[in-house]
Amino acid sequence: MIKLTPSLLAADLMNLGREINSMLDHGVDQLHFDVMDAHFVPNLSFGPSFCRAIHRQYPDLKIDVHLMMDNPEKYLDIFLQYGASSITVHREAFEDPRPCLNKIRAGGALCGLSVKPGTGEETLLPFLDETDVVLIMTVEPGFGGQKFMPEQVDKIRFLRANGFQGIIAVDGGVNTDNAGLLKDAGANWLVMGTAYFRAEDPEAVARYFKENA
Numbered sequence: 001m002i003k004l005t006p007s008l009l010a011a012d013l014m015n016l017g018r019e020i021n022s023m024l025d026h027g028v029d030q031l032h033f034d035v036m037d038a039h040f041v042p043n044l045s046f047g048p049s050f051c052r053a054i055h056r057q058y059p060d061l062k063i064d065v066h067l068m069m070d071n072p073e074k075y076l077d078i079f080l081q082y083g084a085s086s087i088t089v090h091r092e093a094f095e096d097p098r099p100c101l102n103k104i105r106a107g108g109a110l111c112g113l114s115v116k117p118g119t120g121e122e123t124l125l126p127f128l129d130e131t132d133v134v135l136i137m138t139v140e141p142g143f144g145g146q147k148f149m150p151e152q153v154d155k156i157r158f159l160r161a162n163g164f165q166g167i168i169a170v171d172g173g174v175n176t177d178n179a180g181l182l183k184d185a186g187a188n189w190l191v192m193g194t195a196y197f198r199a200e201d202p203e204a205v206a207r208y209f210k211e212n213a
């Protein structure tokens with residue numbers, strides 16, 4: 001089962017209400033929300049109050065928060081309070097991500113653990129039992145619109161071969177051309193920034209997911 005998760009980073013922010021309304025019209029119920037701290041990644045993006053504003057306006061929209069930051073543990077409470085339905089932290093940010101994962105779950109959201117392209121998939125193994133979502137980065141995190149790294153797909157196969165039955169999300173350069181490959185490898189949530197919000201026909205992208213779910 002694959003699910004489209006458009007990434008806010010590529011949306012037209014001056015017309016965000018219109019962008020979210022059309023997403024909902026296309027039957028899409030989850031938005032990927034990138035948080036960058038200009039340290040863990042070389043860019044800045046959105047903070048908690050923006051998450052709250054979206055959640056207040058669209059309480060049924062699932063907000064999938066991707067924390068590309070150092071010390072993400074300091075921001076879990078606020079994102080839980082402000083409506084995140086899932087929160088992903090990076091493996092590279094900790095020795096032991098368990099306290100974060102457990103806190104996110106206890107707060108009622110799905111907990112996610114992500115690896116950058118250069119981080120080995122085996123570093124996830126000790127934590128899989130406590131992880132709802134593994135997010136595989138298929139670009140270096142920090143910017144939208146980059147080229148998909150196909151060699152990262154092996155990480156998805158590795159996780160399934162090791163018995164991981166949770167959600168596998170993929171983020172970076174994902175589009176309808178590589179979606180089939182990702183689905184076959186065992187991915188579930190496909191994050192798409194450029195390929196959805198900047199598509200000529202975003203509705204056709206959403207339809208692809210309905211037809212190939």
Ligand code: DX5
Nearest residue numbers: 007141142144145173193194
């Ligand atoms: C990159 C972000 C992605 C980004 C993906 O660091 O984590 O979520 O928005 O953008 P595209 O789909 O354009 O590669």
Ligand code: ZN
Nearest residue numbers: 032034066171
């Ligand atoms: Zn992301």
